[in-house]
Amino acid sequence: MYGNVGKMAKIDLNKGTFTVEDTTPYLKKYLGGRALNHILLFRETDTATVEPFDPENVIVFGAGPLGGTTWPSSGRFQSTFIAPLPYSGWGDSNVGGAVGPQLKFAGWDNLVIKGKAAEPTYLYIEDDKIEFRSAKDLWGKGIDECMHTLHTRHIGSEVLLIGPAGENLVRFAMLRTHRTSSMGRTGGGAVMGSKNLKGIVIKGTKGVKLADPNKFFELSLQCQRDLMDPNFGMVHGLCYKIMSKYGTPGLTRLIGQTGMVPIKNWNECGLWAQDGELVEHIGDKVWQRNDACFSCPVHCHGAYRIEDPIYGCFSGGPEYETTVALGHKCLEPRSKLVLKLNAMCNDLGSDTVEMGAMFSSLMEWYEKGIIDEKFTDGVAMTWGNGDGMMTLLEKIVRREGCGDKLAEGPYRVGKDLGEEALNCVYHQKGMCATGVETRSTIGSMLQFAVSPRGSHHLTGLPTAEWVNIPAISVHLTGFAEAGDIRSYHPEGKAKLVQFYENLFELPDSLGICKFNFGHLGFWHDRPEDIETMWDYLTKAVLYSTGVKFSKEEMLEIGERAYQIERAVITMRGIRRQDDMPNWKCLNQDCPGEHPAGPNPLPPIDREKYEKILDKYYEIRGWTEEGIPTRKRLEELGLKEVADVMEKKGVIPGKSNPQK
Amino acid sequence: MEKLLLFNPSKCTGCKTCEMACSLTQTGVCNPASSRRRTISFDEEILDVPMQCQQCDDPACQNVCPADAIHLDEQTGAKIINNNKCIGCKMCMIACPFGAVSVDPLTKKVVKCDLCVGDPACAKFCPTGAIEYLPAETYSLMRQRDAVKEISKMMSAIAKGGA
Numbered sequence: 050m051y052g053n054v055g056k057m058a059k060i061d062l063n064k065g066t067f068t069v070e071d072t073t074p075y076l077k078k079y080l081g082g083r084a085l086n087h088i089l090l091f092r093e094t095d096t097a098t099v100e101p102f103d104p105e106n107v108i109v110f111g112a113g114p115l116g117g118t119t120w121p122s123s124g125r126f127q128s129t130f131i132a133p134l135p136y137s138g139w140g141d142s143n144v145g146g147a148v149g150p151q152l153k154f155a156g157w158d159n160l161v162i163k164g165k166a167a168e169p170t171y172l173y174i175e176d177d178k179i180e181f182r183s184a185k186d187l188w189g190k191g192i193d194e195c196m197h198t199l200h201t202r203h204i205g206s207e208v209l210l211i212g213p214a215g216e217n218l219v220r221f222a223m224l225r226t227h228r229t230s231s232m233g234r235t236g237g238g239a240v241m242g243s244k245n246l247k248g249i250v251i252k253g254t255k256g257v258k259l260a261d262p263n264k265f266f267e268l269s270l271q272c273q274r275d276l277m278d279p280n281f282g283m284v285h286g287l288c289y290k291i292m293s294k295y296g297t298p299g300l301t302r303l304i305g306q307t308g309m310v311p312i313k314n315w316n317e318c319g320l321w322a323q324d325g326e327l328v329e330h331i332g333d334k335v336w337q338r339n340d341a342c343f344s345c346p347v348h349c350h351g352a353y354r355i356e357d358p359i360y361g362c363f364s365g366g367p368e369y370e371t372t373v374a375l376g377h378k379c380l381e382p383r384s385k386l387v388l389k390l391n392a393m394c395n396d397l398g399s400d401t402v403e404m405g406a407m408f409s410s411l412m413e414w415y416e417k418g419i420i421d422e423k424f425t426d427g428v429a430m431t432w433g434n435g436d437g438m439m440t441l442l443e444k445i446v447r448r449e450g451c452g453d454k455l456a457e458g459p460y461r462v463g464k465d466l467g468e469e470a471l472n473c474v475y476h477q478k479g480m481c482a483t484g485v486e487t488r489s490t491i492g493s494m495l496q497f498a499v500s501p502r503g504s505h506h507l508t509g510l511p512t513a514e515w516v517n518i519p520a521i522s523v524h525l526t527g528f529a530e531a532g533d534i535r536s537y538h539p540e541g542k543a544k545l546v547q548f549y550e551n552l553f554e555l556p557d558s559l560g561i562c563k564f565n566f567g568h569l570g571f572w573h574d575r576p577e578d579i580e581t582m583w584d585y586l587t588k589a590v591l592y593s594t595g596v597k598f599s600k601e602e603m604l605e606i607g608e609r610a611y612q613i614e615r616a617v618i619t620m621r622g623i624r625r626q627d628d629m630p631n632w633k634c635l636n637q638d639c640p641g642e643h644p645a646g647p648n649p650l651p652p653i654d655r656e657k658y659e660k661i662l663d664k665y666y667e668i669r670g671w672t673e674e675g676i677p678t679r680k681r682l683e684e685l686g687l688k689e690v691a692d693v694m695e696k697k698g699v700i701p702g703k704s705n706p707q708k
Numbered sequence: 709m710e711k712l713l714l715f716n717p718s719k720c721t722g723c724k725t726c727e728m729a730c731s732l733t734q735t736g737v738c739n740p741a742s743s744r745r746r747t748i749s750f751d752e753e754i755l756d757v758p759m760q761c762q763q764c765d766d767p768a769c770q771n772v773c774p775a776d777a778i779h780l781d782e783q784t785g786a787k788i789i790n791n792n793k794c795i796g797c798k799m800c801m802i803a804c805p806f807g808a809v810s811v812d813p814l815t816k817k818v819v820k821c822d823l824c825v826g827d828p829a830c831a832k833f834c835p836t837g838a839i840e841y842l843p844a845e846t847y848s849l850m851r852q853r854d855a856v857k858e859i860s861k862m863m864s865a866i867a868k869g870g871a
Binding site: 117118119147154196197200228253254255256257258259262265266270273277337338339340341342343344345346348352354363 | 718721722723724725728729731732733735736737738739740741742751752754813814829832833835836
């Protein structure tokens with residue numbers, strides 16, 4: 050088999066055994082990676098009822114047909130599972146580094162892991178061999194130390210690990226590889242922890258075969274050069290220039306132009322006067338060098354070592370998401386605090402985004418008098434209390450004292466505290482937003498609100514709206530209004546969002562980086578640039594797999610994957626009300642300095658928003674409650690999904706005639 | 709002038725594209741284990757070092773080979789293994805001070821860098837210029853220029869009264 054390597058392992062942690070299955074039949078319908086993960090999860094467990102920490106929950110990993118090659122940024126690796134953080138239960142998260150490629154080098158496209166090991170375990174995969182090794186000596190220890198131990202024990206291996214946060218079932222625990230690359234969102238680390246699975250260590254020597262090695266070589270070289278070309282286009286060139294030097298934090302003031310950067314727990318937005326240490330400063334002064342993920346020319350993160358008796362640390366990152374979550378949202382302008390907190394999250398195994406949202410929510414509750422310092426074991430959670438955050442972070446990852454309740458995350462803590470507290474939490478479906486103020490851009494509001502895993506831009510942020518070049522919006526939807534950040538044009542916005550949602554499934558399904566393909570303004574200067582990107586992707590898949598996919602076929606695979614996500618969350622009870630913007634978005638305006646858009650940003654207009662939602666459901670082929678219809682699912686070849694939904698009483702049919 | 713394949717660890721970001729480009733060119737398969745060159749990571753030191761055959765003038769691999777299977781390619785200066793003569797004793801692997809000779813896991817043959825017949829894929833693909841294929845003279849001039857840039861920064865700091 051070409052592109053993909055042809056095998057998946059179904060691993061049973063209860064018994065300590067595995068079986069091997071062919072992945073060849075899935076290529077045409079799912080490509081690999083994310084889309085394939087989704088259908089495997091759907092088949093391997095009862096996604097309507099399984100609880101995230103049940104041994105029957107399944108965590109699926111997968112690379113994709115471009116992963117582990119010369120293709121620029123072909124190091125991405127996808128996980129799919131039922132998640133503990135968003136109440137929708139949908140769990141997926143993606144990571145860079147080189148662990149996905151290594152899995153393919155060992156001869157595996159996907160791992161399907163179920164059950165629960167009797168004692169702390171890690172999987173050691175060396176080509177065909179999969180061993181269940183004791184992780185007793187690693188349990189309780191930070192990821193940095195474990196990574197060092199395992200890299201020494203298994204020379205030449207790649208590892209993906211959880212930290213104490215995952216072991217202690219913190220609902221926003223992550224999995225990490227390399228210095229800073231994390232599967233951060235939705236709580237996959239805790240699912241691993243619930244299975245007594247410390248991590249996966251992989252060493253492969255088999256490699257990835259390509260259908261047309263010569264053409265693939267030339268095309269990937271050309272694509273690498275285009276990605277790095279500052280003259281390819283202004284937006285494209287600017288993205289490369291900033292990212293390759295300052296990483297994502299370097300984008301902060303660009304993103305802030307429309308008010309999109311959240312400040313003070315989403316009570317303010319835009320450009321923050323105190324951001325001086327959190328933007329270019331990190332790339333300029335803190336990073337010892339830039340780090341790259343596998344096969345990537347962009348090297349958008351860095352490594353740092355800080356000598357200090359209190360804040361000393363050695364780590365990688367931070368991303369924009371981290372500086373905004375721990376800096377802007379908490380009003381903590383000091384880089385050494387943010388870098389220390391980032392290093393702690395990296396080592397102890399926590400998502401920085403939800404950790405930041407937990408802190409900023411606590412700060413707002415404290416300011417409003419909803420909580421006092423007793424709630425946080427004597428720590429007064431005033432704005433900008435970075436030292437307080439350090440104290441609480443330690444407690445949260447070990448579930449000590451107040452950390453036990455805070456480990457449930459801001460949505461659940463807010464819900465327990467009552468309506469006023471919950472209104473402060475900027476979440477969708479129980480997961481807090483990434484560094485995006487969605488009142489700034491109406492398309493992003495829709496996308497964040499409908500996102501199956503909860504508030505997150507990487508499910509389909511409509512990039513054309515962000516760059517706001519009318520010709521591109523017209524090219525993609527037929528409407529210039531689609532790219533107007535303030536417009537509520539129902540068809541324009543709905544079409545744009547569903548296009549990016551389908552598109553964003555593809556990099557994750559191919560094993561490449563979304564930042565370089567689809568998101569962030571690469572290939573977004575002129576309408577024809579989007580077609581250049583498609584040309585690259587369709588040819589790359591042809592030369593890699595030997596199978597021809599049209600752009601339309603690829604987008605259909607994206608939609609297929611997205612509809613599976615929606616099918617699962619509707620079986621778990623998600624309806625239209627859960628696609629409504631959060632309380633702050635609907636009821637509060639948001640002041641802040643930014644050149645584009647009004648100050649303050651007004652609340653989302655509910656009536657107009659619902660018109661976009663209606664149109665969006667119609668385009669998706671869903672009912673007015675947002676439930677996928679049998680007709681649409683069958684058009685996409687997902688009869689099996691429709692059948693299960695019918696059995697569960699979610700869609701009407703013979704066994705369920707009333708509905 | 710003969711070109712040399714040279715590396716500069718201070719420019720390496722650890723992406724390992726070179727291993728992919730090498731193995732794809734040499735074997736048609738993307739496989740770091742088949743790559744004729746490896747990039748070694750030193751996490752604690754925040755350093756990656758692209759390691760490869762140095763095409764030595766007094767090559768230990770060639771000197772130690774009992775089957776006379778390693779010869780010089782006059783055009784490129786590469787030391788090349790002749791698989792018809794190679795008896796697979798692995799003495800070259802042991803003798804090489806850089807670990808630049810390896811066994812390809814797929815073919816089980818002893819392999820090393822042959823400079824891709826004068827057009828090394830690793831240098832072509834390296835996105836940061838950490839691996840370059842240049843005439844020796846050009847390379848040292850470039851390194852000198854980089855060094856002088858640093859020195860001139862120091863000099864201008866001194867001129868401004870800082871240090």
